Amino acid sequence: MQKMEELLTQSIEELQQAASDLSRDLFKLRTELAEEKKLEKPHLVGEKRRARARVLTAIKQKQAPRSNS
Secondary structure (H helix, E strand, C coil), rough: CCCHHHHHHCHHHHHHHHHHHHHHHHHHHHHHHHHHHHCCCCCCHHHHHHHHHHHCCCCCCCCCCCCCC
């Protein structure tokens, strides 16, 4: 799991790719859970969700216009 400082050094394209990968991973985990009613590593769902939230937050921060207040 990457820290926010590390994420902010990446480009928006890299962050968007990471968000896409994490969304795909979450989909697979949720599908497995729905089919089998059990996950081998259930803690991964929360970790992936938090990691995706960090990436999306970094994207928003990079896209936000900076104010000179």
